[in-house]
Amino acid sequence: MSDRPYHLIPAVSKVLALPEIAAASARFGHEAVATAVRDEVDQLRAVVTAGQALGDERLTPNALATRVLARLADAAIPTVRPVINATGIILHTNLGRSPVHETAALAAYEAARGYLNLEMDLATGSRSSRQDGIRAGIQALTGAESATAVNNCAAATVIVLRTLAQGKEVIVSRGQLIEIGGSFRIPDIMATSGAILREVGTTNITRARDYETAIGPNTGLIMRIHASNFRVSGFTQSVGIDELVAIGKRCQIPVVDDVGSGLAVDLSAFGLTGEPLVSDGIRAGADLVMFSGDKLLGGPQAGIIAGRASLIQRIERDPLMRAFRLDKMTLAALEATLRLYRDPARAVREIPTLRSISTPVSALRERCERLAGRLRDIEALASVTVRDDTTYVGGGSLPDQALPTVVVALVARHLGETAFSTRLRSGTPAVVGRVKDQEVLLDLRTVFDRQEDDLVAAIRAAAASHPVTP
Numbered sequence: 001m002s003d004r005p006y007h008l009i010p011a012v013s014k015v016l017a018l019p020e021i022a023a024a025s026a027r028f029g030h031e032a033v034a035t036a037v038r039d040e041v042d043q044l045r046a047v048v049t050a051g052q053a054l055g056d057e058r059l060t061p062n063a064l065a066t067r068v069l070a071r072l073a074d075a076a077i078p079t080v081r082p083v084i085n086a087t088g089i090i091l092h093t094n095l096g097r098s099p100v101h102e103t104a105a106l107a108a109y110e111a112a113r114g115y116l117n118l119e120m121d122l123a124t125g126s127r128s129s130r131q132d133g134i135r136a137g138i139q140a141l142t143g144a145e146s147a148t149a150v151n152n153c154a155a156a157t158v159i160v161l162r163t164l165a166q167g168k169e170v171i172v173s174r175g176q177l178i179e180i181g182g183s184f185r186i187p188d189i190m191a192t193s194g195a196i197l198r199e200v201g202t203t204n205i206t207r208a209r210d211y212e213t214a215i216g217p218n219t220g221l222i223m224r225i226h227a228s229n230f231r232v233s234g235f236t237q238s239v240g241i242d243e244l245v246a247i248g249k250r251c252q253i254p255v256v257d258d259v260g261s262g263l264a265v266d267l268s269a270f271g272l273t274g275e276p277l278v279s280d281g282i283r284a285g286a287d288l289v290m291f292s293g294d295k296l297l298g299g300p301q302a303g304i305i306a307g308r309a310s311l312i313q314r315i316e317r318d319p320l321m322r323a324f325r326l327d328k329m330t331l332a333a334l335e336a337t338l339r340l341y342r343d344p345a346r347a348v349r350e351i352p353t354l355r356s357i358s359t360p361v362s363a364l365r366e367r368c369e370r371l372a373g374r375l376r377d378i379e380a381l382a383s384v385t386v387r388d389d390t391t392y393v394g395g396g397s398l399p400d401q402a403l404p405t406v407v408v409a410l411v412a413r414h415l416g417e418t419a420f421s422t423r424l425r426s427g428t429p430a431v432v433g434r435v436k437d438q439e440v441l442l443d444l445r446t447v448f449d450r451q452e453d454d455l456v457a458a459i460r461a462a463a464a465s466h467p468v469t470p
């Protein structure tokens, strides 16, 4: 053992004394620099212990300093950081679903960095509800008597079931016992909430009579869940919200409509069809409607509950509300998002999610051609092609809502498509595209205009034959 050349490894104190390492302390802090040096030296010791040869070039002060600085730079990159979404998938769950409008982002920023009247009526100085700011906006959007919001639609489902149906039966069609993704399964949520699931009908057929015959003395709720992430086709039948409301009225059972994606303006002109509007359920007479804030509403993550004031009051009094309530940043961003819907045409034009959906193919093609023109100057790209393709709204909510789109297809000269896309993902900013048939496809439907210069630079760096970072 003792014949191993440990003495060749520089002492930690020697490395710390190197001028470029000493200078790094000012930027990264002395503790972080010392840790990086120790880790680097430990790694060299491990190489020696394993009996492997240490190349002389690894032991020069310069080489050591370079590796220590690379370690520090790596560690300084935040784990969660901005990504250019060039997948074309508009509500990409892994990329944070909906980006919010600039005014919503600024509202969250101001809320984060200061104090605000979160629960204070500034006119009287007395305590107010943090939900007041968003209540009016949701009322305007849905036509509901009252509204409240929690952390996400899963939480909204739990608190609604708990408040209105704990220990009671909730009647749901077998065709709607879905899993949304991320282990959110309706039967499990029922169990968590203390409600008793009463399944009716079959996977493909549920009739009004199935609901009626299931109603008994212990029925707490009739619930409809919009099966947003799958389709049953062929021999099928389900009961519409109007008919469920009629049954509920007749038997004095509240009816809850989980519409999921939170579409607030009609987007059928842009190819988005078959999604219920958040106002549909309320207009039909449902007692409560629930939807997400960060799907088609285009706001921050939230679960919105709209409907009868007496039920909203009961929900807000539930002890779980304290655990599920929104924080000040989200409330500020949600209120700003709802405000944009006062002018629905502006909402479609400006809210990023709605803008992505409503951008015409002709405009996308123009942008792609312009980008392709800039990319053709990059020597390390073997080919740059603009072509028509298909994308999806996505978000685990509308995975089969296809939209026509245009992509820029790239082939790198020195890298295979997998290596190229990995390099794109690990760059700064990270770029996530799609790999298909030996090409990397970049879809500008989900790329903001302001990101295009960064996108070009990221592609240039990723396609280069030499490594970007040491």
Ligand SMILES: *Cc1c(COP(=O)(O)O)cnc(C)c1O
Residues within 6 Å of the ligand: 152, 153, 154, 155, 180, 184, 225, 226, 227, 228, 229, 258, 259, 260, 261, 291, 292, 293, 302, 303, 396, 397
């Ligand atoms: C997405 C979805 C949910 C879950 O919403 P989160 O905000 O992600 O918790 C619940 N129900 C339906 C129908 C959905 O589409």
